[in-house]
Structure formats: C-alpha cells, structure tokens
Amino acid sequence: MNKQIENIVEEYKSEKIDRRGFLTRMIALTGTYAAAHLLLEQTGLAQTVVSDKESKKSNVDSSAVEYKNGSVNLSGYLSKPMKKGKYPAIIVIHENRGLNEHTRDVARRFAGAGYVALATDALSRSGGTASFETPEKAREAFGKLEMKDVMSDLNASLDFLNSHKNVKKDKLASIGFCWGGARSFALAGEPNNLKAAVVFYGTAPTNEQLAKVHCPVLGIYGETDTRITSKVPEVDAEMKKLKKYYDYKVYKDAGHAFFNDTGDRYNAEAAKDAWVKTLEFLKKNVK
Numbered sequence: 001m002n003k004q005i006e007n008i009v010e011e012y013k014s015e016k017i018d019r020r021g022f023l024t025r026m027i028a029l030t031g032t033y034a035a036a037h038l039l040l041e042q043t044g045l046a047q048t049v050v051s052d053k054e055s056k057k058s059n060v061d062s063s064a065v066e067y068k069n070g071s072v073n074l075s076g077y078l079s080k081p082m083k084k085g086k087y088p089a090i091i092v093i094h095e096n097r098g099l100n101e102h103t104r105d106v107a108r109r110f111a112g113a114g115y116v117a118l119a120t121d122a123l124s125r126s127g128g129t130a131s132f133e134t135p136e137k138a139r140e141a142f143g144k145l146e147m148k149d150v151m152s153d154l155n156a157s158l159d160f161l162n163s164h165k166n167v168k169k170d171k172l173a174s175i176g177f178c179w180g181g182a183r184s185f186a187l188a189g190e191p192n193n194l195k196a197a198v199v200f201y202g203t204a205p206t207n208e209q210l211a212k213v214h215c216p217v218l219g220i221y222g223e224t225d226t227r228i229t230s231k232v233p234e235v236d237a238e239m240k241k242l243k244k245y246y247d248y249k250v251y252k253d254a255g256h257a258f259f260n261d262t263g264d265r266y267n268a269e270a271a272k273d274a275w276v277k278t279l280e281f282l283k284k285n286v287k
Helices: 003-013 019-030 033-043 046-058 101-112 135-143 147-162 179-187 232-241 268-285
Strands: 060-069 072-081 087-093 116-120 167-177 194-200 217-222 246-251
Touching: 003 019, 003 046, 019 033, 019 046, 033 046, 033 101, 033 135, 046 060, 046 072, 046 101, 060 101, 060 147, 072 101, 072 147, 087 101, 087 147, 087 179, 101 116, 101 167, 116 147, 147 167, 147 179, 167 179, 167 268, 179 194, 194 268, 217 232, 217 268, 232 246, 246 268
Parallel strands: 087 116, 087 167, 167 194, 194 217, 217 246
Antiparallel strands: 060 072, 072 116
C-alpha cells in the first residue's frame, strides 16, 4: 500500500474525514469511481477497515461469508443486527461493478433496520470481484456470465439465508441495483420462497417471465434514466393485466444510479425518499 493511500486511511480511521470523504479522496487518487472501489476490494480495505468502522457506527455485525451452490463456492458479505434473535432477511444484488463498498453499505443499512442482509458477489465463479486487475476486466466478466448460473447462485444465496440461525424462516426479500435490479426482478419469477422484490433502476423480465412473478415487486427509477424508465408504464400495464402487485415511483430530475452515494450521480433527496419507501414496502410484505 503506497503512502498516499495510507495517509487517507489514517485520516478516515482518526475521523478527520467520514466515509464519503474517504471515498471521494480515493476516487481522486485512482482517477475513477470504478478504480477506487476495485482498489478497496483488492487491498481488503472495504472488508476490514471500512466495514469495521461503519459496522460499529451502525451497531451491526458484518463479516465476509462463504457458502455453496452444489460444488460451486460462493462468497458475499453478511450484515446483521447485533442483538440476538431472528430477523427477516434480504439479498442485496450489486451493480455491474461487482461487490463493492456501496453494496456493503446497503447491507449494513438493512442490518441497522432489522434485517439479516447478504450482499452477494455475482463474480464468485470467476474468482470474485477482488480478483480482477482492472475495472474493465471486471465489467467484461459480466458479459461472460451464464444467466442460468447467476439465477442458480442467487437462489442458493436465498437458501443460505433461509437456513441461517438468525433468520426467520421464509421471510426473504431481494433488492438489486442496475444490473442487480434486473436480477432482483427476475428472482421474483424463480421457484423460491421470496416474499418481496425491490428493483432500483433495473430492466424488467420479458412478459413470459413476468407471468411467473409470484411476489410483490417495487420499482424505483430516475426520471432522466429514460432507457429504463420509458419502459416502466408497459411493465405496469402487463403486471396489472396479470393481476400481480407492482408498485413503482419515478423520481423527478434523478438519473441512473441516483441511490449510490459514492458516485457522482447521487441524488440525496431522491435517495432518502426511496429508502423510506423501500423499508415501508418490505415491512408490509416481509416483516
């Protein structure tokens, strides 16, 4: 680890800068959002320094976990309330950057709200997000993923949560962002025990797949993210036709990835309201 990184880490640990300030400094040092996040994964700083500090601040217990899908090894980041007991659970599915600090933070936030949250690493079969040399190579890996394997791994992640000692049996939800948002919607049509799915600016499945959706779905979108948002009325109409529950909200002046507070498209007002709406939806359908 070079001296510049060490200095930034020390400032963060001594609370001279907060998490957002820490990430801003790392982005400035590495040149891009993607490079900064990958560096945090490669160095283990996201799994250790940031996780330890932010988990303590939120009074949650977080750690790296490994589990199986048949003979395949999967990995992720589990965050849960400190207080002993059983809680509903949620799987958190990342963007097309892989498992990173943004996704870990969402898991911690859910733990703080009374859930056992598992942030999965969809690149587990390829060695895990941290194994890639560059952000470009990590993104290329997404194009090589077989969707049947992705969905199989997500269902195995739900099984892992459902068997966890701190999870209420069959009280399972999913949430995903961008690439992960599409997977969260698709997961609602899989043969599993999912009770609710949240989609943040993710594309919807085909009409044939929508017919298989078996739980309520909440969609969260940004107005200027027209590639995805323009299709939402069609999805709404089809879900109504199928007599399936689909609620959604489009946030004015918000764009793609507006919930990600580590990126430059972050919209604090929209993100705050979307979080409240998400928790209300989950409380109604899962808790």
